[in-house]
Structures are given as structure tokens and as C-alpha cells.
Amino acid sequence: MAETPSVPTFDHAMYLINVVKFRCGQLYHLFDENEFMANLHDFYSEPKPNAATGLWYVHFLLILAFGKGFVKHKVQGNRPPGADYFVKALEMLPDVIVLHEAPIESTEVMCCIALYLQALDCRSSAHNYTYGLKSRMHRLTSLLQIGQAMRMAMAEGMHTQMPIEYLGENMVQRCRKIWWTVYILDREMTSLMGLPQTLNDDQINTLLPSFPGSPQRTAAIGMHIRLSRIIAEINGSVYAIDGRINRNFLVRTKSALANIASLADELRRAFPLQMDRDISGVSRISAYLHLLYHQCIVLATRPLLFCFLKIRFESPANCIEVLNTSRTVRNLIQMSMDSAQQIICILHSLQNEGLLETFLSFDLESIFVSTVVLLMGPAIDIRWTYPIWLEKAYAIFEEIIESGNLLAKFRRSELHLLDELLSCFPQEHPRCLSAPVSFPNNVLNSSSQVSLANSFPPSGQANSADAAAQTQLEHDILSDRGSGVGVPALDDQELGFTNRLTAEQIMAVADSIESIDTEWMSNAMIEHSIW
Template identity: 85%
Template sequence: MAGNSSRVTKRSLNACTRCRRQKIKCSGSQPCDGCNKRKLTCIFDDRDQKILVTRGYIDELHHKIELLQQSGERIDPVPLSPDYAEDRSPNLKEDSPQLSRSSPQEHEDPQIHNEIEDPASGLTNPLSTGPPAFMSADNGRTFYLGTSSNWSFTRRVLSLTHEHVYQEALPTGALIFDGATYDLGWDGLRSSHGSEVPAVPTFDHAMYLINVVKFRCGQLYHLFDENEFMTKLHEFYTEPKPHATTGLWYIHFLLVLAFGKGFVKHKVQGNRPPGADFFVKALQMLPGVSVLHEEPIESTEVLCCIALYLQALDCRSSAHNYIGQAMRMAMAEGMHTQMPIEYLGENMVQRCRKIWWTVYILDREMTSLMGLPQTLNDDHINTLLPSFPGSVQRTAAIGMHIKISRIIAEINGTVYAIDGRINRNFLLRTKSALASIASLADELRRAFPLHMDREISGVSRISAYLHLLYHQCIVLATRPLLFCFLKIRFESPENCVDVLNTSRTVRNLIQMCMDSSQQIICILHSLQSEGLLETFLSFDLESIFVSTVVLLMGPAIDTRWTYPFWLEKAYAIFEDIIDSGNLVAKFRRSELQLLDELLSCFPQEHPRCLSAPVSFPNGVLNNPEVPLATSFPPSTQAHALDHDILSDPGITMGGSDFTSRLTAEQIMAVADSIESIDTEWMSNAMIEHSIW
């Protein structure tokens, strides 16, 4: 083809600050075409210009740095550019109820990360790199071990420890896998042959179950529109009709009853979950997707109910699929947009906003629990927060919940990114994630105080949940380092503590992970003392599971990270949830006891060696009444670590008065301490100890 019109214009080697920030094409001229057209000041930052240097030049610079360090001179790190810091800012605008913000991973330029990466290092994050990790159950089904999954993390630690102690792979016969805890007594077919409609409770009983559902999860998630749902409920009980047990509302009603039974019924028969009859019948009656789209608003609520119930049964894959259907159905109806009130009406728009943010939050959290990448770009969302007449706090709670969910997505997309490096790139991503977390610390404490140290006020269930989720973000962002140092401990047990003490920054990051784990247990203990532990849904169980794993790993890395007091409280919380009929908690505790037994063989000065591979102690899979005294190793040394940057005189490690919180200043102090010298130290430590 002739003519200049067929040529492809080459991308400019340099871009102005404005074009780089907005991720748009820049002409490279001074001023560039875009700024000139808009009559804006065009600024080129030489620090952003890409240059090529030889490998010898980089080695020479490293050699000079080593000489300067040996001479005692301080090397000031190069600060991040203002544009990079601005792009990474996690704050949502406080002056607007609109919460539209693109995911951090969408803004990142791969070329920028390639430039800041240390080209001499091939070290990788074992939780998110290398060949995908899988584990097979006894029935032959293979499960993918997601990168950020709590379940996956524990299995990886178990496998690593078992292989080190016994030089053989971890047997999976006694382990529990996705969807294997409960038996719904249903083959999955929607045929109604041989399936009777379960007897619905009386009106008073139904009202009681519905109110329990509203109290237990209605403040966090929107599962049904109260006005429409209750209107049809009264019609159902006052005007019996031939087709009263058909239609989407009846399916919705059965699902709400299933939740109610799950919340109030503490003893189960065998391995059949409470409310299973109602839940199974609802799934059998559920029409296909093409029919659900005829009533998209209520159908999305129904799909949310199904996903949340399945999540409570530890059917994570199925729950993730159903919430994915709900997400697509909601987007197809435009719920993620600013729906026009003047055209659709106030009630419908407010209901759709409640539905959308419930779907959004559940999708973010369930995707993280699966250890999978997030699929929704926040740039496409511009709907507003719902309003609750007479309850501004509920709107604020949804806003905070959304912010924390976005931080979870940021951590998944950066710290656990594919081929994420354990050296410079990994620590910079950790630093960015901690900065996002720190931005919420003071706001969370101010807007949703816990009051755990007050006798005149109980703990708010909403506040407790938000704080638990917040501390889980800290654990999620920092526990890859814990995993790495467990590997160092196994590879070089005599040098691990010395290596760890070499970098105060890395030690403080792990200490932060430990402190947040204790905070989680402290909050759950307060809920337990007031009878507010959530024993059916998986929220509190995930929290206690995450924190206990971290505290069990601590002594294996450094015996000064020993917390018998908090482990005792953790197992007591497990017992409470198990006593309420939660079989998932029973199996989770069993895995922790197995990990406890394995780790206790190794870190002590006189390790307890086992003559044969361990199994679940005391027949725990079949006996929930396992004495707590054998559930964690005896303490030989109280916690004696200096907190360094995290030091707080209000922390009492050996008693029950653990009421201090990590402030924004403390978290940022740790984040800001991550500099180039720490990234180089991390690389050298991994190479020296031949971890990869």
C-alpha cells in the first residue's frame, strides 16, 4: 500500500507527565500534541525516561555501593516519583459517595516493573510462581492451590513441613477438600421425582428465622428487599393459592429459611447441614439462566443467597461460580452504572445499588479465598452507595467494606502477581499494599470503634467484622515472607535467626503479621464472650484459621515468636464454633493440629522426633472432644521480641489485655522502611541459602 496513511506510528520513547499518568499515547514533542491542544503545561520527567545500560555498568554500581556500605557511609534511596505515588494512592474520595477507582494492577506498566526489577536475580515468590500447584484427593479429583487462598497456604505449609520432616510427600487421605465436608443428600439433578416440598414453618416461626437472618448477615449483605419480600410473605400465609409454592419468590423464601435454620440450629445429624432440605428444594426448583433473566433483580438476590450458603458449607468453587453468575447478571442490568432515578424510580435504584455492592464485595472476597485473579476492572463501575433512611452508619459500613475489598484485590494483583519477585519487585509491592492498608487505619478506628476495653458497651458485630477483615489484609500482604523464612529455617536451621536479624525491616514485617494475627484472636475472643461468634457463615472461621496458622509458624522460624496464650484462646474459639455444629471448623482444627505436631518436631533446642509420619492426633476427625492441652506445644519461653518500629507500651503479650491497635503511623513506618538496601538483602539471603 502506498502513502503515509498505512504506516504505523512508533510509540514515543518518552512521554510527558500528564500522558504517562493517564496512560495515553504521547507524541514526545515539547510540548506534546495532547497538552498543546488543551493548552496545558507540558512537563517531561527525565527520571521516567527509559535508557539502556550494560550489565557491566550495573555490576560496577553494585560494587561501588558495597564499598560505600563497608566504609560506613549512608546511601539514601531514590524516592518514588510523585506520579507513581499518586497512581498508587488507595484513597477513595471522601467528598463523594461514588466509589469508582480502577484496580492498581490495571495502572501498572509492565515495562516500569521490568526496569525496577533486579535483572541479576531469578528469585520468585513460591506462593505465586513456578509451575501451578495442585493437590489430589483420595477420590482422584485434583484441586488447584490458588496463590492467595487461606486453605491453599495451609496446605503448602503442611506439605513443606511434612516433606522436610519425613522426606516424603504429605499423604492426603485424611485431609478434607472442597465440598467434601457436608452431604446435601442430593445428586445435583433438578428433577422433582421423589422429592417432596419441605414443610414450611408457621408464620411466627418464619418471622423469627427471617429476623435472625437480618441480624446475622443483613447488616453486611443485601439478600432480599424487605418491603417486597415481606409483602409476598404475608400474601403467602394469608391467602393460600394453588400455585403458591411456585415462582421465584418461593425459591427465595426457601433460601432465607435455609439460612435461618443454619443460624439457629446448633446440632447437626451426621454430616447434613442445617437447612439442607430448604436449600436443596430451592436449587431443584431454580430455573435456567435464560428464565432467570426475566426477573433479573430478584434473580441476582437469589444467586447471592446460593453463593453465600455454599460458601458456609466449604463449597468454595460452587460458591465462586454462583457469585460470578450474579455479577454478570447485575452488570447486564446496568447495576454498576449510575442508574437514572427519574426513569427507574428511587426504590428500584436504591435496591439495585444494594444488590450491586453486595455482589461486588462477595465476588472480591470469594475470588481471594479461591486464590484466583480478580476479573472486574473498577474503571467500569460508577454507581453510588445506597442510602438507608435513619441509618447513616450502614452506608458508611458499606463504604468501608468496599475499600477493604479493594485492598484485598490490590494485594491479590500485586503481592501475589504471577512471577512476582521475592526481591525488589515483591517488597515494593508489599510496601504499596501496606500504604493502602495504612490509609484506612485511622478512619476505621474512628468510624467503627471496637470498645473492647469498655464494660458499658458491647462489641459491634459490624465493627468487629470490618476490623477482622482489615487485619486479614495485613496478614495476606506479609505472610509470603513467613513462608520464605520457614524454608530458610528448614534449609539452614543454624543460621536462620542470624539471617533474620540482619534486616530489621523484614523482621518488622513478619512481626506485623504476628501482631495482626493476635489482634484477630483478641477480637474474636470479645465476640465469643458476648455470644456473637458467627458459627454458620465462614467469616469468623476464616479469621481464626488464618491467624492460628501464622502463630503456629512463628516458633519454627524464631523461638522468641512463641504465643501459647493466644494459641490457647484460638483453640478455645475453634471449640466454640465446633460445638455449634460446624463440621468445617472441626476439619480445619484437625489440619492445624497436624501442622502443630509437625512443627513441634523441629524448632526446639531438643526437638521431639517422631518415629512414624504423624496423623491427626487422638482420632480428631471422628472425635471433636480433643483436649486443648495437647493441641499446642508447651511454651518454654515467653515472647521477648522488641517491637522496634511497632513497639507499643500498651501491648501485653502474656496476659489478656491486648487492646492496642496498629496505627497508620506504625504501618507506614514499616512500609517506608522498605528501601533498596532491604531488597538487595532479600536477594542475597535467598541466594546464600540456596532456597531456589
């Protein structure tokens, strides 16, 4: 059994608790403040606080583990900050029978355990920390914890409209906060594992929690829930059960993009990214929701990159010719590229504000997803080369690594390996696309009223002026690959998010997906054995 770590002083404990509230309290409910703080004061009121054996003390150790993870940027060997508190909390965790005697706090405790384990990436067998958790550290641990929390919450009826007249306002509001935290974690962790969802949304009829004096928090939870549902939908429809790509995934992509588009304008209006630093800083909660939104776009469109990367492997000379066959497909890939760049923009702004999340996996997942896309782009076609954005991406990785995140170091090494593998492609310049596909300075800007479905001329139908412009564009690409095609240098104006996808623009791309595109993509997958 691990030794009980020293308990911090009351002032230090308050500091760590407040850090936890700031870092993840707006996204997840990990403890009830009134009850938790009352127990905290009782604990420190003793002349010499002793290690209790009750559930609250386990809960307290878990919160301290989070606090240490957020504020301590040095690791001891392979032990992440707060590991001592976390290991001790697991050792002292009561058995299931005892947990069911206090289901409300037990569910909060299991959410804490699942979220901490997710921060250590225990869902990945390729990277395993060896700091004393032994057999508990396997890829399903965090998912099993949140699954147990889900069952316990449902057993208490938290997914239903619990009667306020019998339970009281405070209890019902607490249960609503717990339920939606469990729900979001379950949706996101299950999707990360590539597993099917186990709970149908039709079985849930509880309301969102209310926060007196802060209606924005309720709105944030509602948006978080909707984005989590879209992620689950994408993983369950665009991708097949066995982890491969569905043959008719373009049809599912169209549906997913329509759902994403339904949130675009509301997200921008309710959670604006205040990028004018002379007025205000970046909102962490707004940034998180926008990051999740762009991850949805990348997840929905990324299969196309994998398909064409496979084609590039097999038929390097024919890849661009195949790509030019469907302007709809080009639009979708460019949308993926654009969202990857927007993710880096948001993270770069958070980095400037000192708000990068270096312990939990939120920002690490975002930067990893976007960097993979930007590395794949130029391997398919040189027009999708964005070295400035990659430079910014690796700078963000460096900061997360320097903050003591061991997993970020491993993820960066994976990206370097991917970059090396993709660099093995022949270096000759492939044919460029038949028409400009630069979203930031062309069709996807705030003043554009042109439907994306009509923004590209069919292959082989460009007039002489277009051909001359294309020749000049190809010359510009070859002479200066440093800034990317149609993408300005990464300056303060670009970080102001002047080029964001509106609902109308996303729907234009989605509506351009016709049955002929699906059939064409299906045939290409069969021809190149993409399954």
C-alpha cells in the first residue's frame, strides 16, 4: 500500500481547489461546492487533520490530484503531478456495496477518476505510465469508470425529471449537473475508443441545470452536450463498427455536416471568440467549444484524406487526376484543412493568454487532430502545404511538453514518425488542382454570397483567363511554399478569426454531396481496396 501523502495546509488546499474550479469547473461537475467545502472546514478544524477513511476523504485526495496536475509543471520520473494523491485515493476507494450507499457523491468520485485517467491517456495501450497503478492502467479503465458512474446515475433516476417537490431544489440541481457530466464524458470517451454508444438519447428527459446569476453556464452545458452528440454520431455512422470506413460514408458525412451547420451561427453568437486583445482576453469556455466544433468538422471529413492518401500510395501519378474528378470532394478536404488551421489559431491565442490546458487532454487532442490533417494534406497534393501552421502547431506541443505532459511528448514523436513516412513519397511536383480551393481568401469569407456548389468550374472547362491565372498560381506555389496557398502569414489579423465557416457555407458543401459523388467515391474505394 502506498504511503499517505502529506496533506497541504488549509490555504494551500483552498488554492488547489480553486484552480480545479477554474480549469474544469465550467465544463464538468466534479463536486458539490456547499457539501464539499463544509466537509473541508470540518476536516481542518481538527487540531491535527488525520487521514479519514470515509468517501469524502477519497474525494478530497482526487481533487488535490487534479490541483497538483494543474499547477505543478515538473514531473518526477514517470510520475505525473498529483499521482501520489490519486494512487492513494484508488487504494482507499470503498467497494461497490459501500459506494451504492452514497450514490450521489460516489458518482462524482467516479467522474473524477475517469477524467484523471483520461488525462493520462489510459485508453491507449501504446503508451503506459508505470507509476504504481499496475493492472488498473489499461485502455478501458477510464471508460469502465464512467460506465459505472452512468449505471449508478441511472439507478438513481438522474436521467429523468426528478421531482423537486420531494427531493428539493438543491438536490435536483446537483443531480442534473452530475448527470450531464457523466453523459458528456461517456459520449466523448466511448467515441475516442471507437465503441458504439450504449444509451439512447430518447431515454433521457432530465433538464439542464440552472446557475443563478450565470445563464451562460447553462447555455455552455447545452452546447457541450450537442457537440458531444455530433461526435458520437460521426463515429457511429461515418466510421464502421470495425474501425474501417463505411463504403457509403459520404452520405453519412452529408448528414453530419448538416448537424454541425445547425450549430455554427448559434455558437458564434452565444460564445464569441473575443480576439481583440485591447478589449478583452480569450474566454476559455468559448475557446473549448469552438475547438470541439472544429474537431467535429475534421472528424467528419478526415476519411477522405485517408482515402486519397491510400490512392497516393498506390498510384502517385494518378492521385491528382482522381482528385480532380469531383469538386465536391475537393471542397470537403479543403474544409478539413481550414478547420485544422482554425484549431491552431484558437490554441495559439490561448497560448498567448497563458490559458493552454497542459494537464487534461482537451487541447492536446485538438492539436494532435489538426496536425495530423496538415501533415497528410501535402502528401496528397502540394497545394495543401501549410508550413507556418505546422510551425505554430509544434510550438504549442513544445509548451505542453515543457509543462510536464509526458503524453504530449509521445504524441509529438508519433507526428514526427508520420512526417518521416510521408516524406518518403516521390519529391516531384504533382499536378495542381484544376481550380483554386483556398477557403480563407476565396469562397469561404464573410462577404461571399456564392454557393460553394458553384464555386469550382468542372475539370477541363476553364477558360483562357482562368488558365492563365492558374499558371501564375502554380508558379507562386513552386516559388514560395512557405506560406501555403491562399493562406496569409500568421499574424494578429489572421488570429482574429475573420475567416470562419458560417452555417450557410457548411450547408452549401453538404448539399453539394450528390448520389453521383457517393457512387464515385465507393468505386474508388473498391478499386484501391480502401476498407
